[in-house]
Amino acid sequence: MAAKEAIIITDKDEMRKWTRSMRAQGNTIGFVPTMGYLHQGHLSLVQDAHNQADLIVVSIYVNPGQFSPNEDLSTYPSDFQGDIEKLNSVPGGVDVVFNPKNLYDYGNSQIGNGSERNLEESGGMVVSCVEDKGMGHEAWVRVEKLEKGLCGNSRPVFFRGVATVVTKLFNIVEPDVVVFGKKDYQQWRIIQRMVRDLDFGIKVIGSEIVREHDGLAMSSRNVKLSPADRQRASSISRALSRAQVEAEKGQVNCRELINTAILTISEAGGTIDYAEIVDQESLEPVETIKRPVVFCVAVCFGKVRLIDNVEIDL
């Protein structure tokens, strides 16, 4: 049975016009921002969006603004045609796929009078985390505390880039509800805080992690794992589950829980970037579990960096 086919929109103004016209007809708009190379985790975000809104927009855009020069922007996997097929096969489908070419190209801007760096001068590539190459892009959204810990330690410009591109997408798509995956727990909390602090008229939904059969959290980066590392990587979710069970049994000492988890993952061959138990909202490290916490880890298997987490609500 063929589901409906998504309209593909690449132009910012056309995207905003679509939303406004649909809203004027009484529809609510749900939005799922992605960087493409979709997997079941993304599709579950779309399903959650269907429970929240009448019409669904999914964006597919690999945001250069959140990658450091030494990160994997150029090798980030993509499969646009496959993505569209997957989205069309979700129950209820999606209404629009927003697929802009370059969100940092302000060629038509009222401000661009020639004094701006333009796309050609910068070699056609936006590396906006390095502001001098950003074609004059210089407005950034910072969520100053939440952006600092966890992934912020090893990826200092990452959340600045995420918060900024999400703001841009919110202003273009103008949704009523947005769905983010809890797999990127810090990102979800940052967006939630940003929406509150900047008074976006948008509801933010956190969607549960979708896992492979052996527990590995779904991620576009999983395909980069060698077959052996793919097997070993299941140690991450195993370690987190065990911590959750131990905490429920009464082990509230975070140091103990973390050490056990690190051991499990290291023995499987993973290199720990961080393993922290933090408050679910402030993301500040916790020593003893007394209120809702989340156990977050980032682990490298080979060159592939994976993140995962588990909420512990005692």
Added chain:
Amino acid sequence: MAAKEAIIITDKDEMRKWTRSMRAQGNTIGFVPTMGYLHQGHLSLVQDAHNQADLIVVSIYVNPGQFSPNEDLSTYPSDFQGDIEKLNSVPGGVDVVFNPKNLYDYGNSQIGNGSERNLEESGGMVVSCVEDKGMGHEAWVRVEKLEKGLCGNSRPVFFRGVATVVTKLFNIVEPDVVVFGKKDYQQWRIIQRMVRDLDFGIKVIGSEIVREHDGLAMSSRNVKLSPADRQRASSISRALSRAQVEAEKGQVNCRELINTAILTISEAGGTIDYAEIVDQESLEPVETIKRPVVFCVAVCFGKVRLIDNVEIDL
């Protein structure tokens, strides 16, 4: 002849609801953000907004987020009743005065679960430029280059606070067009850049400076001048006009133009904070006038700091 009376809205959600309902009826919304204590300069922004949009919203809100602890937040003048009367007497009036109590009070937030600092703990006052007293507010919009020069030198958190509160107001009021005064030239350019870089679906209008009979640019702070300083302060616009005339006659050496202006203002008793001729868009200092520039000054008379500028388009 009585003009229409503005509706006064204090609640964020009610404000957004008003805009959406008016837009659904086919109206465009013009918006003029102010800190109150209105003068003819503000009213001229409202008049410009009438030329751009069907319905007009004026916000009156003294934003604590843009004041440093040592600045004049607590003594910033206010006259809400007088402001309303002035707005009601503008030809065409205004439709809504948005007068929120505290834009940084997130008491009803989905995030506030008690781990947040609340309004009472912070003594009822938000000093959000010091983030630890901001009741958990931590999302800030930075326009990283434009915020640095001119007023940014002596007021390092000022434009962070301005860009952030304007983002909040944009997200609450959801206007089609906004009008800013060119008297706050750097602010106008920062908002324009922010709107472009963050893809707000909003048109930004710059409104010409309105002056007193002797040339002094209108400002809410003018009332704080002693009678003698009030007279002397006209030296500012005199110096800027003279520079403009000299440039038009062929003097394109900025150092010369600046020195003459500084002399005029200093002789009148003003203390120069800065006097710079800068590119109209990048706001970067210019040595020789070859393209559109703006001559910007900040001057203290007594304890009152005044800013003014003149565009020079050769």
